[in-house]
Amino acid sequence: MSTATLPTFDPLDPLALDAQLDEEERLIRSTVRQYVREKFLPVVAEHFEAGTLPESIGQDLGALGLLGMHLEGYGCAGASATAYGLTCLELEAGDSGLRSFCSVQGSLAMYAIWKWGSEEQKERWLPGMAEGKLIGCFGLTEPDAGSNPAAMRTRAKKTDAGWVLDGAKMWITNGSLADVAVVWARTEEGKVNGFLVEKGTPGFSAPNMHGKLSLRASVTSELVLDGVEVPEANRLPEATSLRAPLSCLNEARFGIVFGAAGAARACYEAALDYAKTRVQFDKPIAGYQLTQAKLADMAVKVGNSTMLALHLGRMKDAGTLTPQHVSYGKYHNVSTAIDVARTARTVLGANGVTLEYPVLRHANNLESVLTYEGTHEMHTLILGQAITGLPAFT
Amino acid sequence: MKICVLVKSVPEAGVTKRINPSTGRLERGGETRDNPFDTHAIEAAMQLKEGGELQVDEIVAVTMGPEAAAKALRKAVSLGADRSIHLSDEALAGSDVNGTGYALARVLATESPDLVLLGQQSDDGECYTIGAVVADHLQMPSLTQVIKIDVEGGALRCERQAEYGYDTVSIPLPAVISVGDAINEPRYPSLKAIMGAKKKPLETKSAADAGIEADRVGYDHARAHCAEFAEPPAKAAGQIIEDEDTSETVEKIVAWLDERKLLA
Numbered sequence: 001m002s003t004a005t006l007p008t009f010d011p012l013d014p015l016a017l018d019a020q021l022d023e024e025e026r027l028i029r030s031t032v033r034q035y036v037r038e039k040f041l042p043v044v045a046e047h048f049e050a051g052t053l054p055e056s057i058g059q060d061l062g063a064l065g066l067l068g069m070h071l072e073g074y075g076c077a078g079a080s081a082t083a084y085g086l087t088c089l090e091l092e093a094g095d096s097g098l099r100s101f102c103s104v105q106g107s108l109a110m111y112a113i114w115k116w117g118s119e120e121q122k123e124r125w126l127p128g129m130a131e132g133k134l135i136g137c138f139g140l141t142e143p144d145a146g147s148n149p150a151a152m153r154t155r156a157k158k159t160d161a162g163w164v165l166d167g168a169k170m171w172i173t174n175g176s177l178a179d180v181a182v183v184w185a186r187t188e189e190g191k192v193n194g195f196l197v198e199k200g201t202p203g204f205s206a207p208n209m210h211g212k213l214s215l216r217a218s219v220t221s222e223l224v225l226d227g228v229e230v231p232e233a234n235r236l237p238e239a240t241s242l243r244a245p246l247s248c249l250n251e252a253r254f255g256i257v258f259g260a261a262g263a264a265r266a267c268y269e270a271a272l273d274y275a276k277t278r279v280q281f282d283k284p285i286a287g288y289q290l291t292q293a294k295l296a297d298m299a300v301k302v303g304n305s306t307m308l309a310l311h312l313g314r315m316k317d318a319g320t321l322t323p324q325h326v327s328y329g330k331y332h333n334v335s336t337a338i339d340v341a342r343t344a345r346t347v348l349g350a351n352g353v354t355l356e357y358p359v360l361r362h363a364n365n366l367e368s369v370l371t372y373e374g375t376h377e378m379h380t381l382i383l384g385q386a387i388t389g390l391p392a393f394t
Numbered sequence: 395m396k397i398c399v400l401v402k403s404v405p406e407a408g409v410t411k412r413i414n415p416s417t418g419r420l421e422r423g424g425e426t427r428d429n430p431f432d433t434h435a436i437e438a439a440m441q442l443k444e445g446g447e448l449q450v451d452e453i454v455a456v457t458m459g460p461e462a463a464a465k466a467l468r469k470a471v472s473l474g475a476d477r478s479i480h481l482s483d484e485a486l487a488g489s490d491v492n493g494t495g496y497a498l499a500r501v502l503a504t505e506s507p508d509l510v511l512l513g514q515q516s517d518d519g520e521c522y523t524i525g526a527v528v529a530d531h532l533q534m535p536s537l538t539q540v541i542k543i544d545v546e547g548g549a550l551r552c553e554r555q556a557e558y559g560y561d562t563v564s565i566p567l568p569a570v571i572s573v574g575d576a577i578n579e580p581r582y583p584s585l586k587a588i589m590g591a592k593k594k595p596l597e598t599k600s601a602a603d604a605g606i607e608a609d610r611v612g613y614d615h616a617r618a619h620c621a622e623f624a625e626p627p628a629k630a631a632g633q634i635i636e637d638e639d640t641s642e643t644v645e646k647i648v649a650w651l652d653e654r655k656l657l658a
């Protein structure tokens with residue numbers, strides 16, 4: 001092959017990963033990218049500042065067909081895992097809050113119903129959720145049970161009429177927006193079961209949590225369950241242990257591996273753009289070695305993270321992806337994205353701390369991403385056990 | 395009725411356009427996308443179909459270009475076109491507007507459309523002329539730079555962007571209409587439509603299939619060849635007026651405009 005036919009180095013795709021996508025994947029990717037650029041980025045700063053999410057998000061993502069896109073049937077598109085990942089990447093290049101909305105709806109709430117629900121539950125909820133007309137949330141974390149969900153205190157008591165739920169969930173994304181909350185509770189027999197709690201059920205409320213300095217363009221709520229009566233028909237019949245909620249988290253985490261690469265890319269792009277135009281001491285700061293070291297470091301990190309995500313996507317589609325692989329991906333990509341965001345921040349100088357540029361917004365968001373869906377430490381321990389065979393969780 | 399929509403694959407917006415100095419033709423490697431103006435033409439076709447005032451049975455996307463140009467067709471069918479035709483032939487490479495319009499018209503003639511829609515310009519060539527050339531070959535009336543289409547009986551009542559304001563023109567069918575980007579806000583293709591696009595028929599035609607006479611197309615038969623190219627001259631630095639006192643700033647701007655006789 002002569003060098004004349006080699007494609008030129010693309011600073012925005014330093015590993016030429018685009019060539020690894022098929023045409024359909026590229027079209028999905030560019031559609032989501034276009035949506036984010038045209039509809040979401042113009043308003044993200046004001047929403048981040050106000051601590052809100054654009055109201056149209058559910059309908060928008062529903063019309064695009066992205067909610068529960070990787071599920072089969074019930075109005076879902078049945079796309080590949082890689083296509084779902086690429087979607088998460090583009091959404092999170094917009095904002096982690098936007099991707100979180102999609103993850104919680106599709107991979108936590110919808111997936112829980114799809115995987116562990118009854119036929120009636122699937123038919124009742126999934127088509128409307130795929131369209132974004134019905135919103136779901138996923139309540140596992142509690143004030144005293146975070147990394148260790150087995151310590152949950154929310155109780156489900158069997159009655160003649162069905163079940164009574166008592167307890168509280170915390171840090172629940174989309175909580176107050178949700179038409180249906182997937183709530184995990186322990187039965188008197190000691191098993192973890194999932195319940196579909198509908199908005200407006202007596203005794204159930206979802207007050208919003210305030211004062212977050214991260215993931216501000218995302219609604220986070222408590223779920224308060226005070227003698228909430230739900231019929232047996234609202235219990236997810238196939239879920240009988242913690243394995244059920246953990247299976248959902250594994251789906252969502254997979255999307256985060258891609259999403260974090262997207263946030264990193266957005267920061268790197270902003271820094272590159274800025275460095276080429278910002279002139280100090282009579283030349284663009286991109287011309288200084290220290291800036292180039294930062295740009296090279298970011299380019300390599302973005303390339304490696306994207307390659308890793310894509311690799312895991314191909315493995316998931318081939319049916320060879322294990323939870324440990326997903327931990328590997330989240331471990332690497334989220335912490336790397338934070339590094340990139342912080343480096344990008346320095347390139348932008350004072351402008352880097354404003355909402356006019358995306359870098360500090362992403363850096364702040366990524367702190368939540370580092371913690372939710374299994375903290376960085378938990379994934380370290382999962383890898384540690386996979387490597388050594390010795391569990392070090394307790 | 396049948397609507398044919400012409401679409402074209404153009405270089406991605408961020409890609410620097412390069413003209414090959416030896417051939418005088420635009421380099422067509424690199425990342426491509428569908429021409430944004432064509433997306434508006436497809437949307438216009440979809441709105442006519444969904445509006446229900448015309449009985450639109452079929453929307454057919456048509457492109458001419460190398461193998462990679464089929465990408466624009468895939469986008470077109472994911473946006474709602476029912477099927478697509480790809481005119482692709484080495485012999486067509488390097489055709490000028492005249493040859494391209496002729497070749498496209500030959501393909502369109504085999505479809506006997508009631509309406510041909512296209513973007514008023516392509517993002518790369520920016521000739522604004524294909525619509526008129528196609529219309530001439532098809533012996534159909536043509537409107538360019540249309541920003542509004544209403545159905546009026548069997549005809550279309552269109553608004554055309556003019557230098558000052560717009561013209562309202564009624565046009566009988568069949569017709570060729572090129573649209574501007576103010577005409578509508580194109581939808582995004584849905585994931586299901588993207589995934590379904592593969593299943594919609596795509597027909598590839600050679601020049602011979604379309605009955606194109608070889609001596610009317612291609613670089614050698616182009617009637618216009620670009621002779622020379624130059625980078626656009628660098629713009630002189632503008633004058634920046636700091637806004638310290640707003641009424642003073644306004645005065646300065648008005649004076650600047652007045653000096654250049656830009657105020658009516």
Ligand SMILES: Cc1cc2nc3c(=O)[nH]c(=O)nc-3n(C[C@H](O)[C@H](O)[C@H](O)COP(=O)(O)OP(=O)(O)OC[C@H]3O[C@@H](n4cnc5c(N)ncnc54)[C@H](O)[C@@H]3O)c2cc1C
Pocket residue numbers: 104138139140141143145146147148170171172173174214215220368371372373374375376377378392393394
């Ligand atoms: C913005 C946001 C949105 C969220 N959305 C949801 C949601 O929709 N649904 C939901 O159920 N939850 C959600 N969460 C909760 C999230 O999943 C938890 O915060 C997470 O699981 C960690 O729990 P914790 O905050 O209680 O921290 P803890 O578990 O108390 O951990 C505190 C620190 O101790 C470390 N640690 C804990 N145990 C060990 C150990 N054995 N060894 C070493 N280190 C350890 C942790 O890694 C961490 O660094 C969300 C959180 C945030 C911030």
